[in-house]
Amino acid sequence: MNETTENDGVSRIERFRLAIATFIDERRVAKLKGREDDAAAAAKYEYDTWLADAARRVGQIQAVTHVLKASHPDARGTSLYIPPQTLPQHDEIGSHSLADDFAEDVVGNAAALDVFKFLKVEVEGRSLLEWVKARDADLLQALHADEAIAQSRMDAFGNLVRSGTFSSHALAKQVYWLTQGNAATDDNFHLLQPLFSSALAHRVHADIQSARFGEENRDVRAAVRTKQADTRVYRDYRNLAVRKMGGTKPQNISQLNSERGGANYLLPSLPPNWSQQRPPNLLGLESSTERFTFFAGVRPLVRELARLVLSKRSKTMETRQEREALEQRLGAKLPFFAAAIHSQLSPGWTRDDRCELSLCECLWLDPERLTLAPRPLGEGGEEDQAFVEAYHWGDWPDQVAGIFASWLNDQLRRAGATAVGDSEYRHWARQAIIDAAWPVPMQRRAPEERA
Known part of the structure; x- marks a missing residue:
């Protein structure tokens, strides 16, 4: 050789x-x-x-x-x-x-x-x-x-890789599978023996281990936890179960099972948790706050803020910081609410004759209407022109902040905080975050509170 x-x-x-x-x-x-x-x-x-x-x-x-x-x-x-x-x-x-x-x-x-x-x-x-x-x-x-x-x-x-005479065993999992005809006839069934794919289980185990303990995913997880921007993909497997095979001697099952320490991950086999959300209907409403009240996470924040306002805790730095955090979280819900409306309703929905929202709310919740061709004069064209002019005039974000402030004062009064008034109204307005297409102050100056 x-x-x-x-x-x-x-x-x-x-x-x-x-x-x-x-x-x-x-x-x-x-x-x-x-x-x-x-x-x-x-x-x-x-x-x-x-x-x-x-x-x-x-x-x-x-x-x-x-x-x-x-x-x-x-x-x-x-x-x-x-x-x-x-x-x-x-x-x-x-x-x-x-x-x-x-x-x-x-x-x-x-x-x-x-x-x-x-x-x-x-x-x-x-x-x-x-x-x-x-x-x-x-x-x-x-x-x-x-x-x-x-x-x-x-x-x-x-000869490590070999095949021989196939045989099953009473302790192996077996399934009778109807192949044709009447289920009462034994000859119409095949007896199947499902086998555990160790090769696939090993790949799944490796991927889950990488997601749970891998260095890169650990760094991205830390960024998620601290709310830091990161462009890498974050993988997370939730609701896992672990099936241990082989007890104290996992090598008796197989070599790869031994390398996994007998651990075999089971993914959750659960029915889907269907979302009942449907596109919000804002037609016929005088204010979008009727829908914002029930937006995800809003009511718990209002209840917690009302509890804090009604409490007789001394006005320490800790109390003020806790209250301010709640106010800011409520104000930060506004752009998410607007984004949900933008994604679920078609541009121009505020042209509908049934839309009764104030102009500032139409500008806030239907900004893509500006991209549509104006209607002919006499068929809504005047309204479209006024919409464009009002949008570019730029005072509508402050008006929306005022609506938010009035809504929050009303919510707190319903909870029993009767002392809230003009000063709180102006304070709530400054917490509102209203997206606009040009640089505007993040702290809004709302008009005088409406009676």
């Missing part, structure tokens, strides 16, 4: 030998810690001795993608090795979604799992198992100088 030599002068055979010897030596150090002087035990980790033993023990394990014992640890039957790229393709996520990028699992005698770890050792970017499947000539020579012995070892290691 010809020996391939790399540019650095090291032959591929030597590369394979070095990778194999390094793995064996690491096993020896780990297993003989504290017993370094035990010559008999150390002899088992001689290069050729260990390879011969590994080739013998590899028959005790099997490479798989779908694990039977995940259904029940005492199930006896067939696990399968089905490369995901060979499966039928579907739109739904499944094992087929992994294509050729998947982790191979191993089942069998846990005492022989070190052989699988050995076959996962990489040389030139590919595992020894892949080189075995390719019947690599240089690896063959690295296994033994005698070609016959080397061939037998390569055959043994290649």
Whole structure:
């Protein structure tokens, strides 16, 4: 056989030998810690001795993608090795979604799992198992100088991926599936045995672990928590459950299950929480505050502010800061309310004859009306012209702030805070945040309160 030599002068055979010897030596150090002087035990980790033993023990394990014992640890039957790229393709996520990028699992005698770890050792970017499947000539020579012995070892290691007679077991999960005709006839059923896709579970586990503990997602989570801007994607898996398989010996289920510590995440299988929100109807209303009162999060803030206003707590710095925070949170609800209206109603909805809102509220809640072609004169064109002129005049945000202030005073009076008046009205108006298309003061100066 010809020996391939790399540019650095090291032959591929030597590369394979070095990778194999390094793995064996690491096993020896780990297993003989504290017993370094035990010559008999150390002899088992001689290069050729260990390879011969590994080739013998590899028959005790099997490479798989779908694990039977995940259904029940005492199930006896067939696990399968089905490369995901060979499966039928579907739109739904499944094992087929992994294509050729998947982790191979191993089942069998846990005492022989070190052989699988050995076959996962990489040389030139590919595992020894892949080189075995390719019947690599240089690896063959690295296994033994005698070609016959080397061939037998390569055959043994290649037999890690094998198929045999399929069999099920009483402890395996099974489903009777009606294929045709009358359900009362036994012959019309197929007995199916769903198998746990260890390859898919391992990929899901890795993604969830990355989302929960990965450095990048941790940094983005901190930005979310502190409300800092960040352009990176934030991933979060909620309402997870964990199924532990194998108890204190997860390796008895499979190698990948052992690597996961027996943990297998379960995503929530729950009915959707349908939103009952419909586009708000503002037609026929004199003020949009009738809808704003019931906007998400508004009523709890009003109740909390009323409680604070009615309380007899001394006006300490802490009390003032708490009250100011509530006021600002209420004022900050206004642009969100406006944005919801903008997104749910078509531009120009305020042209409807049933719209009874004040002009300033129409300007605030239907600004895209300016992008529409004006109607002919006599058919609403005068109103469209007045709308454009009022928008660009620019005093409407202060008028909206005044409406907000009057609404909040009214809400507090209904809660029993009868002492609120003009000073509170002007204070509430300054908390209102009204979006406009040009630079305007964020603190609004509202007109005198309407009676």
